[in-house]
Amino acid sequence: MNGTIGKLTRRGALGAAAASLAGVPALHAQGVTAWPQRPVRILAPFAAGGAPDVAIRLLLPQLSQAFGQPFIVENRPGASGAVAAEAAARSAPDGHTLLLASNSVMAINPALFGDRLSYAPLRDFRPVARIARLPFFLFVPAASPARDLPSLLALARTAREPLTYATNGNGTVGHITTEQLRRAAGIDLLHVPYRAFPAAMGDLIAGRVSLALADLTVFGAALAGGQLRALAAIAATRSRFLPDVPALPEVGLPALDGSVWFGLFAPAATPGEIVDRLDAEVRGWLATPEAAEGLGRISQEPAPLDSAALGALLREDTARYAAIIAQAGIKPD
Structure with a gap:
């Protein structure tokens, strides 16, 4: 995370949001059934070609056709x-x-950055719908002596020095979940943060780091090529993507949720009728075989949640991540 967080003020965000309310009466005067009146922008804090970016572009044709206006993604990565x-x-x-x-953007950042954060997800946004999940797995180099998770834990307990684990940065899902796993298993591990997972992959394959928790969009090719081995699904049950890989409870560990989820959110004062129409359209698409097939090709699971359920999940995850971050003493980069 760079200094942008410190420069952005919550007061400025609130003031601009309040000023923007001036356009809402006109919309209500015409009835929100007139929405949308022009193209709809979807701001994405991810680089083009990343997992969430690819997933949302599968959905865009459905939204554009359903509402009669183009839905356009604007990629604006930066400042976590x-x-x-x-x-x-x-x-x-x-x-x-x-x-x-x-x-990460909605539930982890508030605990990680506190008052330095320029937005408050629970206050500034209205959930629309969750779209998909990226399940995580525990990977080790193909040359690792650990052939399964119990042998990896035994290795960690007897090693002279802590085993190392790679992540794509401090406070990421991989970092937080590995800390949960470390505590649950009662082992010592040393965190090695990288700027991005592709940079970590070479070191993991070469055995310069011992393990990593990540998704298949990152490490799937190396796994298929025999350069890595997957020892566990970081979930309560096995994943359909790697059905032969056991889930954590099968080896006596808690059912940790190591996954990235993402969905759509709207500014907090967005009329409920608009949110409801978007919510229904997103979840309708997710129920189709085309959605399951398209997301499956990029190792993602359809994960439909309506507006209310996504809001409840956001509140739950915000509290859960805050507790883990505080207990582990995790600080941003």
Whole structure:
């Protein structure tokens, strides 16, 4: 996370959001059934070609056809998601600007950055619908002596020095979940943060780091090529993507949720009718075989949650991540 967080002020975001309310009466005067009146922007705090970006582009044709206006993704990565999130929070709450956001942006950042964060997810946004999940797995080099998770834990307990684990940065889902796993298993591990998972992959394959928790969009090719081995699904049950890989409870560990989820959010004052229409359309698409097939090709699971359920999950995850971050003493980069 760079200094942008410190420069962005929550007061400025709130002031701009309040000013943007001026456009809402006109929308209500015409009835929200007139929405959308122009193209709808979806601000995405992810680089083009990343997992959430690819997933949302599968959905765009459905939304554009259903509502009669183009739905356009604007990629605005930066400041751990704060650049896009602040811009969305400050947008007019008229349904013409949405935010595509992950659990990192919405549930982890508040605990990680505190008052330095330029937006407050629970206050500044209205959940629309969750779209998909990226399940995580525990990977080791193909040359690792650990052939399964119990042998890896035994190795960690007898090693002279802590085994090392790679992540794509401090406070990421991989970092937080590995800390949970370390505590649950009663082992010592040393964190080795990288700027991005592709940079970590070479070191993991070469055995310069011992393990990593990540998704198949990152390490799937190396796994298929025999350069890595997957020892566990970081979940309560096995994944359909790697059905032969056991889940944590099968080896006596808690059913940790190591996954990235993402969905759509709207500025907090967006009319409920607009949110409901979007929610229904997103979940309708997710129920189709085309959605399951398209997301499956990029190792993602359809994970439909309506607006209310996504809001409840966000509150639950925010509290859960805050507790883990405090207990582990995790600090941002």
